[in-house]
Amino acid sequence: MSFVERTCSCCGGENPEKARIDAILAKYAGVKGALIPILQEVQSLYNYLPKDALEYVAKQTGTPISQIYGVVTFYSQFHLNPRGRNIIRVCQGTACHVRGGKNILLALEKELGIKAGHTTDDLRFTLETVACIGACGLAPVMQVNEDTHGRLTPDKLPGILAKYQ
Amino acid sequence: MEMVTLTINGQTVQAPKNSTILEAARSAGIYIPTLCYHPELAPEGACRLCVVEASGARSLVASCVYPVAEGMVVKTNTPKVRAARRMVVELLLANHPKDCLSCQKSGDCELQKIAADLGLRKIRFEGGARKAHTIDGSNPSLVRDQEKCILCGRCIRVCRDVQGMNVYSFANRGFDTIVSTAFELDLGQVACSFCGQCASVCPTGAIVERDDTEKVWDAINDPDKVVIVQTAPSVRVAIGEELGMEPGSIVTGKMVAALRHLGFDKVFDTDFSADLTIMEEGYEFIDRLQNGGVLPMITSCSPGWVNMIELKYPELLDHLSSAKSPQQMFGAVAKTYFAEKAGIDPAKIVSVSVMPCTAKKAEAARPEMCASGYRDVDIVITTRELGRMIREAGIDFKHLNEEQFDSPLGTGTGAGVIFGTTGGVMEAALRTVADVLTGENLPHVDYNEVRGMEYTREAELEIAGKKVKIAVVHTLKSAMAMMERVKNGTADYQFIEVMACPGGCIGGGGQPVPVNAEIRKLRREGLFDCDRANELRKSHENPEIIELYKTWLGKPLGEKAHSLLHTHYHQQIR
Numbered sequence: 001m002s003f004v005e006r007t008c009s010c011c012g013g014e015n016p017e018k019a020r021i022d023a024i025l026a027k028y029a030g031v032k033g034a035l036i037p038i039l040q041e042v043q044s045l046y047n048y049l050p051k052d053a054l055e056y057v058a059k060q061t062g063t064p065i066s067q068i069y070g071v072v073t074f075y076s077q078f079h080l081n082p083r084g085r086n087i088i089r090v091c092q093g094t095a096c097h098v099r100g101g102k103n104i105l106l107a108l109e110k111e112l113g114i115k116a117g118h119t120t121d122d123l124r125f126t127l128e129t130v131a132c133i134g135a136c137g138l139a140p141v142m143q144v145n146e147d148t149h150g151r152l153t154p155d156k157l158p159g160i161l162a163k164y165q
Numbered sequence: 166m167e168m169v170t171l172t173i174n175g176q177t178v179q180a181p182k183n184s185t186i187l188e189a190a191r192s193a194g195i196y197i198p199t200l201c202y203h204p205e206l207a208p209e210g211a212c213r214l215c216v217v218e219a220s221g222a223r224s225l226v227a228s229c230v231y232p233v234a235e236g237m238v239v240k241t242n243t244p245k246v247r248a249a250r251r252m253v254v255e256l257l258l259a260n261h262p263k264d265c266l267s268c269q270k271s272g273d274c275e276l277q278k279i280a281a282d283l284g285l286r287k288i289r290f291e292g293g294a295r296k297a298h299t300i301d302g303s304n305p306s307l308v309r310d311q312e313k314c315i316l317c318g319r320c321i322r323v324c325r326d327v328q329g330m331n332v333y334s335f336a337n338r339g340f341d342t343i344v345s346t347a348f349e350l351d352l353g354q355v356a357c358s359f360c361g362q363c364a365s366v367c368p369t370g371a372i373v374e375r376d377d378t379e380k381v382w383d384a385i386n387d388p389d390k391v392v393i394v395q396t397a398p399s400v401r402v403a404i405g406e407e408l409g410m411e412p413g414s415i416v417t418g419k420m421v422a423a424l425r426h427l428g429f430d431k432v433f434d435t436d437f438s439a440d441l442t443i444m445e446e447g448y449e450f451i452d453r454l455q456n457g458g459v460l461p462m463i464t465s466c467s468p469g470w471v472n473m474i475e476l477k478y479p480e481l482l483d484h485l486s487s488a489k490s491p492q493q494m495f496g497a498v499a500k501t502y503f504a505e506k507a508g509i510d511p512a513k514i515v516s517v518s519v520m521p522c523t524a525k526k527a528e529a530a531r532p533e534m535c536a537s538g539y540r541d542v543d544i545v546i547t548t549r550e551l552g553r554m555i556r557e558a559g560i561d562f563k564h565l566n567e568e569q570f571d572s573p574l575g576t577g578t579g580a581g582v583i584f585g586t587t588g589g590v591m592e593a594a595l596r597t598v599a600d601v602l603t604g605e606n607l608p609h610v611d612y613n614e615v616r617g618m619e620y621t622r623e624a625e626l627e628i629a630g631k632k633v634k635i636a637v638v639h640t641l642k643s644a645m646a647m648m649e650r651v652k653n654g655t656a657d658y659q660f661i662e663v664m665a666c667p668g669g670c671i672g673g674g675g676q677p678v679p680v681n682a683e684i685r686k687l688r689r690e691g692l693f694d695c696d697r698a699n700e701l702r703k704s705h706e707n708p709e710i711i712e713l714y715k716t717w718l719g720k721p722l723g724e725k726a727h728s729l730l731h732t733h734y735h736q737q738i739r
Contacts, residue, residue, distance in 0.1 A: 051348060064331030065347040066355075073336040073345075080348075 048079040084119045084126035086164040089143040093132030096140040107154035171237040186228035201317035202229040217241045260292035270370030303351030305530045306359035306523040314371035320363035329642030356476045360469035360665045361523030361674015384515040385428040393431040394517045399585030399670035402691030407552035407677040408562040413687025418567020434570045436577020438495035439584040440704035446488040447597040448721035459483045461658040466490040468528035469665030479736035487731040496541025497729040517544045521673030547675025576709040579696030586689045587639040587669035588615040591662040596703045602629035610702045639664040
């Protein structure tokens with residue numbers, strides 16, 4: 001069933017999500033080059049870009065869906081899969097690398113049971129790598145959401161992760 | 166036009182002010198190799214193979230996008246240029262499968278030719294592992310192999326700018342860049358018409374027609390099967406080209422001979438069923454005209470076009486003629502009328518068609534195309550595949566003696582043969598409709614008003630004292646523009662012909678490559694020559710058609726015709 005046809009699960013009325021996307025589209029109606037801001041705002045609704053939301057945007061803006069897919073896959077800010085409630089960014093930059101950043105990544109992958117770039121099934125964590133977060137003095141480091149954790153060792157990780165539900 | 170004078174390789178060249186170095190060079194007969202450039206598509210400047218030295222530029226420039234200037238000095242063949250070109254090709258080959266010997270595109274591959282031209286004997290680089298992509302064979306028409314893609318973007322441009330279908334886009338970034346459909350779905354799962362224009366412009370084997378030649382060989386080798394073949398109008402002016410003859414060569418008789426050599430039991434002509442289509446479609450048009458049917462009526466013999474309207478304009482499906490395409494009508498008649506006449510069990514007949522078209526493979530596979538109880542058409546091969554079979558069989562095509570089609574499905578008129586070009590179906594229909602409406606045998610057969618290569622043409626004609634306004638469009642992008650007009654009521658025509666490919670079937674996605682406007686023109690002239698050379702110029706004068714109606718079908722739009730020769734359309738959601 002397409003996004004537009006889907007009805008609200010509580011009242012059976014028009015999908016309320018559709019109204020939210022319509023509001024975004026209305027804001028940019030007739031604005032040239034508005035695809036990226038539209039996608040950013042749609043993504044802020046879901047934390048990622050669901051396929052049928054993109055199809056709806058394509059239809060309403062007259063932008064070919066293939067082109068939208070090209071834009072979404074080009075920019076790392078856009079995500080096609082659901083994101084976790086907590087985003088882990090583990091640094092693989094030069095300073096972290098020489099101080100064992102790779103081992104931190106491997107330990108996180110083992111602890112969470114996912115590879116970098118993926119999200120746990122319970123949507124609790126998304127694990128990503130970054131090239132540098134500008135905290136080289138604390139290497140090896142990772143960020144969880146807005147918090148920075150430095151001088152990491154693999155055995156510190158379970159304790160840190162436990163703080164984020 | 167304002168001209169500038171420049172020097173290329175010491176030769177003085179005049180070129181229009183807005184032209185590129187490449188255009189100026191080609192007009193002066195100077196060859197610069199290209200890959201991403203295509204003469205009929207917007208230049209992209211992506212591959213850098215066409216680099217040259219140009220005065221005033223700090224480094225080598227891509228001649229396909231670099232504009233000419235007064236007094237410019239260009240060198241296309243210096244050590245620096247050659248080294249750069251070799252580097253470009255070496256880097257492409259570093260990531261390209263080295264399976265040329267067994268690649269379907271071998272012999273027609275532009276990358277292979279350029280590597281040979283540059284004399285590359287050793288590839289100094291080995292590319293990192295590219296993301297492995299599965300081969301997309303999800304549909305009956307086209308096969309994509311991402312490993313062979315060099316990211317030239319021609320398929321993206323032809324699908325977007327000529328066909329308006331926008332199936333492809335570049336996805337991802339940097340080393341991970343691929344040409345992709347939306348969500349990397351297979352072609353069979355996205356809104357693709359299967360027209361095959363992407364395969365026609367692809368310089369490598371990354372997009373090719375699905376090769377069904379093995380199925381044909383198997384059928385021919387099966388002693389229990391009666392294998393019959395039909396050949397589309399435009400194949401007779403293109404198969405010679407595929408086999409090394411001049412573009413536009415008319416090789417009808419040699420083609421028939423070659424098909425017999427291959428082992429087909431009967432060699433028939435789609436021109437015959439094109440005439441049959443005109444009978445049904447022509448009478449349908451008269452019926453709609455006189456009895457208040459849905460107008461404008463739109464032709465339905467181009468399956469790429471039918472896919473497009475089913476995908477994008479389902480609300481307009483009532484405008485489509487319900488007449489099946491000549492390919493399908495042929496199949497339906499072959500397994501009924503011909504089988505009866507020849508005393509052959511239709512279950513034993515394998516019906517093969519040779520088409521200029523990749524979408525015809527998908528058309529034959531439509532579930533509803535079996536009104537006789539048997540598949541109308543079992544196997545569809547393109548002109549290119551027939552060429553492959555003839556080469557494989559070692560047939561010396563150029564020196565074959567000409568032979569005639571078999572009867573009773575082998576006679577076609579001039580009206581049938583021009584089905585292969587844009588405007589041809591309209592012209593063929595007008596010839597019959599005018600005679601039927603006036604009840605006369607009119608001497609007028611050449612409808613020059615509908616001939617031409619402009620993407621959208623229209624004319625107002627007087628037929629039997631009535632004004633009839635008609636339009637002819639080709640390419641799917643032009644068809645979309647026309648459908649918008651039909652939707653908003655500004656298309657005040659009674660009859661519209663649509664063909665999906667540029668130039669119609671002569672420019673079909675299954676035709677020999679490379680193709681360009683000049684080659685399409687030569688093929689089209691070949692068809693008009695066939696038309697003029699035929700004593701029979703009107704479909705309703707075809708003696709085999711007259712016989713078919715008299716002894717078996719009854720009358721056009723009759724009950725039997727309706728069940729066998731007409732079809733219905735439905736919205737496609739992909």
